[in-house]
Amino acid sequence: MPIVRDDNLAGAAQWMAASGQYNRAARISLALLLLFYTSFTYAQLPFVQNGKAGFVISQFRYALPQDAAETGACPQGMSLNVQDIFAQTAAGKRLPQESDNEYSARLRSGGELFATAADGQNLCMNPEAGEPDPHFRTVDLSTMPMPGIDLDGGHSAEDRAENTCEHVAFTGTDGETGIDNQFYRVVGCSASFQSTGPSNGFDTEMLTGSWGILMTLSGLDDIVDDDSVEVSIYANSDPIQLSPGRKPLAYATYLADPDPEFSATTQGRIKDGILTTDPTDVLFHHVVNSMYLRRPLRAARLQLAVSEDGRLEGYLAGYAPVEAMYNVLYGYRDGKTSTGELAPLRLRSGSANGAAQVLGHTCNGAYHALYRYADGHRDPETGRCTSISTQYRIEALPAFVIERNENDIGQGISAERSNAL
Amino acid sequence: MRFKSIASGFTRFGWGLLPASCLLLSVGLGGCGDNQSGLSEPAPVGGPALMRRLTESQYRATINDVFGPGISIPARFERGLRVEGLLAIGTSESGMSAFSVEQYDAAALSIADTVLGAEHRDRFLNCATASEGAFDAQCTTQFVQQYGMQLWRRPLTDPEVSSLVNAAHQGFIQLGDYYEGLKYALVGLLVAPDFLLRIERTQAPPEGSGPGQLDAFSRAARLSFFLTNASPDKELLRAAAAGELDTPEGLASQVDRLIASSRFTRAVRAFFEDMLQFDLFADLAKDPVIYPAFNSTLAADAQEQTLRTITDLLIEQNGDYRDLFTTRNAHLTRALGIAYRVPVPTRKGWEVSEFSADSNRAGIQTHIAFLALHSHPGRSSPSLRGKAIREVFLCQEVPPPPPEVNFSVVQDPSDANLPTARDRLELHRTEPSCAGCHRIMDPPGLALENFDGLGTFRTVENGAAIDASGSLDGIDFTNTNGLAQALHDHRETPRCLVEKMYRFAVGRDTVWDERPYMDYLTETFAVHSYSVPQLMRAIALSKNFFAIAPPTGETSHNLAGLSPANGATR
Numbered sequence: 001m002p003i004v005r006d007d008n009l010a011g012a013a014q015w016m017a018a019s020g021q022y023n024r025a026a027r028i029s030l031a032l033l034l035l036f037y038t039s040f041t042y043a044q045l046p047f048v049q050n051g052k053a054g055f056v057i058s059q060f061r062y063a064l065p066q067d068a069a070e071t072g073a074c075p076q077g078m079s080l081n082v083q084d085i086f087a088q089t090a091a092g093k094r095l096p097q098e099s100d101n102e103y104s105a106r107l108r109s110g111g112e113l114f115a116t117a118a119d120g121q122n123l124c125m126n127p128e129a130g131e132p133d134p135h136f137r138t139v140d141l142s143t144m145p146m147p148g149i150d151l152d153g154g155h156s157a158e159d160r161a162e163n164t165c166e167h168v169a170f171t172g173t174d175g176e177t178g179i180d181n182q183f184y185r186v187v188g189c190s191a192s193f194q195s196t197g198p199s200n201g202f203d204t205e206m207l208t209g210s211w212g213i214l215m216t217l218s219g220l221d222d223i224v225d226d227d228s229v230e231v232s233i234y235a236n237s238d239p240i241q242l243s244p245g246r247k248p249l250a251y252a253t254y255l256a257d258p259d260p261e262f263s264a265t266t267q268g269r270i271k272d273g274i275l276t277t278d279p280t281d282v283l284f285h286h287v288v289n290s291m292y293l294r295r296p297l298r299a300a301r302l303q304l305a306v307s308e309d310g311r312l313e314g315y316l317a318g319y320a321p322v323e324a325m326y327n328v329l330y331g332y333r334d335g336k337t338s339t340g341e342l343a344p345l346r347l348r349s350g351s352a353n354g355a356a357q358v359l360g361h362t363c364n365g366a367y368h369a370l371y372r373y374a375d376g377h378r379d380p381e382t383g384r385c386t387s388i389s390t391q392y393r394i395e396a397l398p399a400f401v402i403e404r405n406e407n408d409i410g411q412g413i414s415a416e417r418s419n420a421l
Numbered sequence: 422m423r424f425k426s427i428a429s430g431f432t433r434f435g436w437g438l439l440p441a442s443c444l445l446l447s448v449g450l451g452g453c454g455d456n457q458s459g460l461s462e463p464a465p466v467g468g469p470a471l472m473r474r475l476t477e478s479q480y481r482a483t484i485n486d487v488f489g490p491g492i493s494i495p496a497r498f499e500r501g502l503r504v505e506g507l508l509a510i511g512t513s514e515s516g517m518s519a520f521s522v523e524q525y526d527a528a529a530l531s532i533a534d535t536v537l538g539a540e541h542r543d544r545f546l547n548c549a550t551a552s553e554g555a556f557d558a559q560c561t562t563q564f565v566q567q568y569g570m571q572l573w574r575r576p577l578t579d580p581e582v583s584s585l586v587n588a589a590h591q592g593f594i595q596l597g598d599y600y601e602g603l604k605y606a607l608v609g610l611l612v613a614p615d616f617l618l619r620i621e622r623t624q625a626p627p628e629g630s631g632p633g634q635l636d637a638f639s640r641a642a643r644l645s646f647f648l649t650n651a652s653p654d655k656e657l658l659r660a661a662a663a664g665e666l667d668t669p670e671g672l673a674s675q676v677d678r679l680i681a682s683s684r685f686t687r688a689v690r691a692f693f694e695d696m697l698q699f700d701l702f703a704d705l706a707k708d709p710v711i712y713p714a715f716n717s718t719l720a721a722d723a724q725e726q727t728l729r730t731i732t733d734l735l736i737e738q739n740g741d742y743r744d745l746f747t748t749r750n751a752h753l754t755r756a757l758g759i760a761y762r763v764p765v766p767t768r769k770g771w772e773v774s775e776f777s778a779d780s781n782r783a784g785i786q787t788h789i790a791f792l793a794l795h796s797h798p799g800r801s802s803p804s805l806r807g808k809a810i811r812e813v814f815l816c817q818e819v820p821p822p823p824p825e826v827n828f829s830v831v832q833d834p835s836d837a838n839l840p841t842a843r844d845r846l847e848l849h850r851t852e853p854s855c856a857g858c859h860r861i862m863d864p865p866g867l868a869l870e871n872f873d874g875l876g877t878f879r880t881v882e883n884g885a886a887i888d889a890s891g892s893l894d895g896i897d898f899t900n901t902n903g904l905a906q907a908l909h910d911h912r913e914t915p916r917c918l919v920e921k922m923y924r925f926a927v928g929r930d931t932v933w934d935e936r937p938y939m940d941y942l943t944e945t946f947a948v949h950s951y952s953v954p955q956l957m958r959a960i961a962l963s964k965n966f967f968a969i970a971p972p973t974g975e976t977s978h979n980l981a982g983l984s985p986a987n988g989a990t991r
Contacts (some may be wrong), residue, residue, distance in 0.1 A: 046762055046878075238768065241755070241756075241759060243709060243713030243714065243716070244709050244713070244715075244716050245709050245710075245713065247713055249713060249714050249759050250759075251758070251759050251762040252755065252758070252759050253755050253758050253764045253765045253766065255766075255768060400758070400763075400764030400765075402764065402766050
């Protein structure tokens with residue numbers, strides 16, 4: 001039975017022993033107290049059933065420090081889009097008596113030069129054809145307190161994992177050293193990733209049901225200390241359930257994505273109410289402009305505080321493959337339609353170039369910056385790292401997760417119910 | 422507390438002796454209304470003939486039955502008047518506002534547009550000669566007679582037919598289109614009092630003395646609305662016209678046919694919707710911060726859950742009515758699963774399951790529909806829930822609170838010294854003027870304090886453990902399951918259902934002289950293992966169901982000259 005520990009009991013026993021009161025009568029009293037405690041004080045937690053608990057991710061965003069304006073992270077200013085870059089050239093200066101509309105049209109036209117490779121390819125669709133962009137500003141400063149966890153287990157170059165690349169780790173908001181978040185260095189000087197920017201908000205798609213994430217804990221005996229818990233992470237097949245105020249609801253039922261690509265299982269443990277897990281590769285859905293994308297995170301770990309009401313809060317951190325991260329955030333090159341076909345080029349290219357303009361970056365600048373700061377999964381042949389440490393701040397609510405496997409199909413409700421967490 | 426029901430009144434004068442004596446009396450006086458039970462119906466008493474307004478569900482069901490599904494009725498119906506605990510009684514006492522007339526008119530026009538529109542008219546018109554450009558008097562007459570009979574629940578008189586045919590003709594002249602004109606005949610049928618009101622007509626008693634009787638078509642209507650919640654179908658109207666409802670065999674044949682039909686479920690649902698006061702859901706609001714799971718979907722599903730539980734147990738399983746208070750059958754949707762905190766694998770629609778034995782969910786009184794409806798917007802209410810248990814399930818009326826009572830203590834759940842509702846109510850009961858009623862209301866209500874204002878299970882309130890123990894009229898219990906069994910075993914539980922069912926059927930309160938009849942029905946209910954379909958059958962077959970008390974000066978709705986057997990004239 002899942003329990004809530006009551007440290008008062010242990011304290012009482014310690015006090016009795018330490019104070020010399022631990023005589024026979026006291027032992028009897030303690031035995032009775034233990035009996036009472038076992039029967040009544042250990043409250044049944046509603047979100048744990050038969051050692052299993054399910055959750056739905058209710059908040060999901062990149063774990064980033066304070067804005068650049070407060071940390072001084074971007075002494076050269078923020079990243080520019082292609083029109084801003086063109087405007088800084090002599091040809092891009094506004095002409096005398098040029099109307100707003102005329103100047104805007106000229107900026108758009110001029111900006112296209114910076115969005116196009118020398119061989120004529122569109123740089124958002126082919127960012128490798130472009131050069132690193134000095135107008136795509138990144139963060140080299142490492143002094144800002146960084147939310148997140150240590151991913152590579154080493155705080156110096158010598159004792160980092162073999163397949164990582166040289167990088168400077170951050171110090172956490174709680175003083176822990178070795179926080180790996182190279183992704184922040186890429187986006188920290190982008191206006192859209194500041195606290196008021198649109199790029200770090202997942203609510204629109206997640207809360208309208210475009211995608212979602214589920215979790216389950218199995219073999220759960222104690223939410224405070226449990227040395228072995230099986231943790232599974234799934235994409236959600238159902239839209240998240242919301243209150244009239246558009247807040248995610250606890251205790252809704254969701255079907256895990258039956259595609260095994262979108263599920264992962266790893267081992268975890270809970271110590272002092274904090275769940276941590278071994279690394280595992282996970283894959284989530286992502287949707288932009290009705291295009292379906294894949295958001296992978298390799299060697300992903302969880303560090304979550306578990307509360308008595310079943311809420312989880314903490315970090316999901318790992319290494320995002322650079323090519324996939326570029327597609328999810330900037331290029332949408334592999335965006336699919338709802339039927340699984342490659343989305344029309346016009347939609348992919350138009351969305352990528354439009355986003356670059358609106359969000360304030362260049363595609364080739366972002367692409368090369370991702371590789372520049374990549375610190376994971378070093379290619380043994382090239383020596384180049386292919387993934388970048390990325391941290392998500394997440395919160396989760398209790399939920400019932402239905403895992404449907406091939407054997408359950410046709411078994412009806414009873415099979416599904418027995419698998420419900 | 423005032424024991425409103427006349428049946429309950431027996432308990433105050435020595436319950437143990439009365440049923441037997443009444444039974445003996447009834448054997449000597451009455452016929453055999455329910456042969457299967459071996460009990461005899463007392464001499465019929467009856468009540469006045471009534472004019473009862475169609476409820477919204479009856480209106481919609483009738484249109485559905487007459488014209489088929491898919492007929493849009495875009496109208497907002499005036500809310501019903503609840504009298505003596507039932508909207509069914511209010512249908513004979515409520516008026517009809519100008520707003521209602523507007524809505525009926527709009528609904529009639531919409532129905533006529535659909536029925537006689539190009540897409541559907543061939544289903545309803547059997548006239549090969551009809552065309553847009555010419556008025557067809559014969560076809561119009563046939564249409565008016567056929568649908569007039571179904572909508573007005575009796576044959577139309579010749580002047581009534583002529584009037585409606587003339588309306589169609591005038592419409593054709595004005596609009597130049599036969600079907601457009603015919604719509605006005607149909608609208609005339611749909612906005613007439615003869616459709617909107619169930620006008621009961623009487624006939625002399627068969628033996629020339631004793632209480633009068635409803636005439637054949639009024640019998641058919643009362644029977645049909647009771648057993649299908651809609652107007653009589655063609656077969657029942659045929660049987661009425663042929664005089665078959667005047668014979669026990671003919672009546673039983675029609676009653677059994679209606680109970681066996683799929684429309685019977687609709688009638689059972691209508692009764693329990695009324696008894697459980699589901700109309701109050703229209704006004705139900707919950708604080709979205711405290712109860713974020715509450716929304717219109719949950720409210721609709723909660724009502725449907727309880728109704729499905731009822732019809733499944735009472736009709737599909739022909740179960741014991743009292744088991745409604747202990748059943749753990751769970752008809753669930755995902756929206757309900759959130760409130761009940763149980764998994765619902767079915768992604769869309771309903772699934773049938775069972776609440777676990779340790780879930781504390783036993784009986785419809787632990788459903789969201791009951792618990793949320795009888796709570797405040799931001800907190801539970803032992804008093805409202807207890808009052809509802811007394812009034813809805815036991816027919817025991819709890820008077821309203823005296824004026825100028827200080828509710829500040831019970832309305833302040835933030836007082837750390839009074840963390841639970843039990844604590845607050847105990848203090849509130851120190852006011853002598855409140856103590857009497859709260860002693861009656863609170864014990865069953867406090868037993869449901871393990872459910873918050875929405876109906877989600879909880880064990881603590883403001884950090885303090887909830888004590889759900891109590892007593893219901895001498896039956897002690899320690900938790901909600903105990904309350905469920907107490908309600909199941911309470912002697913007033915089946916008697917209250919009998920009384921409400923009969924009052925629902927006849928649209929009026931019972932009268933003192935009907936006490937033996939109520940005993941007869943209650944005994945019959947028990948003999949049939951508390952089967953609700955059998956109870957409804959017994960009511961429908963009883964003489965008292967159609968009996969009309971001798972005139973006491975009120976206007977009789979007798980329609981002289983209307984003869985079911987040889988056609989209608991007036």
